[in-house]
Amino acid sequence: MRSTLLFAGPAGCLAAGLAAPAAAGEVDRFVESNLLAALYHEIGHAVIDGYTLPIYASEEDAADTFSALLIHAWHDEAEAMAMVRDTALAFRGEDALRVEDGQELAFWSIYAPDLQRAYDAVCLVYGAAPERRAALLSDPGLPDERAQFCADEFDLAWSSWEPVLDDLATLREVGEGSVPSLDIQVALAPRIERALVSAVTRIGGAVHLPMPVRIEVALCGEANAFYDYDHDTILMCREYIDHFAVLAEVMGIRDHTDCGSDHVGRKSDRLRRKDCSDDR
Numbered sequence: 245m246r247s248t249l250l251f252a253g254p255a256g257c258l259a260a261g262l263a264a265p266a267a268a269g270e271v272d273r274f275v276e277s278n279l280l281a282a283l284y285h286e287i288g289h290a291v292i293d294g295y296t297l298p299i300y301a302s303e304e305d306a307a308d309t310f311s312a313l314l315i316h317a318w319h320d321e322a323e324a325m326a327m328v329r330d331t332a333l334a335f336r337g338e339d340a341l342r343v344e345d346g347q348e349l350a351f352w353s354i355y356a357p358d359l360q361r362a363y364d365a366v367c368l369v370y371g372a373a374p375e376r377r378a379a380l381l382s383d384p385g386l387p388d389e390r391a392q393f394c395a396d397e398f399d400l401a402w403s404s405w406e407p408v409l410d411d412l413a414t415l416r417e418v419g420e421g422s423v424p425s426l427d428i429q430v431a432l433a434p435r436i437e438r439a440l441v442s443a444v445t446r447i448g449g450a451v452h453l454p455m456p457v458r459i460e461v462a463l464c465g466e467a468n469a470f471y472d473y474d475h476d477t478i479l480m481c482r483e484y485i486d487h488f489a490v491l492a493e494v495m496g497i498r499d500h501t502d503c504g505s506d507h508v509g510r511k512s513d514r515l516r517r518k519d520c521s522d523d524r
């Protein structure tokens with residue numbers, strides 16, 4: 245239940261993106277953004293577990309907050325802006341699929357509604373630097389009624405997590421704790437594999453976790469991702485990677501390459517998503 249989202253684009257298209265060493269296509273970027281955000285969310289669960297942190301509200305909200313803070317803190321300005329936009333669009337895509345499926349909002353869920361999660365992520369990243377991130381108010385969008393509180397929301401979230409992040413950084417500095425390991429058990433598009441390796445290397449270069457955590461990428465039979473509290477393992481499902489590409493299509497994100505026909509051909513795949521695809 246405590247999980248993450250992965251995604252990936254149509255394999256053929258991703259492979260084509262790799263063949264062209266130029267800049268990533270829009271779909272690739274969208275997928276990588278959401279893959280990273282989802283991984284950060286799962287790392288958040290692992291940190292909560294490793295330190296037995298007190299969480300005074302929903303743990304899923306706390307993991308979302310952890311992810312948004314890392315988007316702000318671990319990426320340059322352009323990356324952070326793109327990532328939070330892509331994350332918000334993915335949540336909007338989930339909501340669009342829900343509507344398309346005729347499903348009611350699952351207010352019983354351990355997760356906040358997708359649109360709420362989108363606004364929450366944008367609010368935190370915007371609130372971290374309102375003076376230079378005002379563009380987020382219109383793209384992906386955040387009403388003034390919420391935006392006015394975001395700086396304070398960020399300050400509270402940062403003050404809550406900063407001691408933890410400092411401790412994780414100290415573990416790395418003194419050579420204690422563990423770098424998460426990555427175990428890819430299924431074929432991935434090369435670009436996605438590189439993004440995962442890069443992300444895990446980046447995490448290990450910034451912090452050590454209090455216990456060994458294994459990140460597995462495998463076929464799961466469902467589009468989802470999980471943090472296993474019993475085995476300190478993050479499971480990122482390959483199916484989830486495909487789901488991110490579906491969300492890109494739902495939100496009208498297209499590459500300006502000859503991959504376009506591949507995307508069109510996947511339209512019927514929209515409904516192949518899982519029921520709890522917001523389990524990041």
Ligand SMILES: [Zn+2]
Binds near residue numbers: 246304307524
């Ligand atoms: Zn979660």
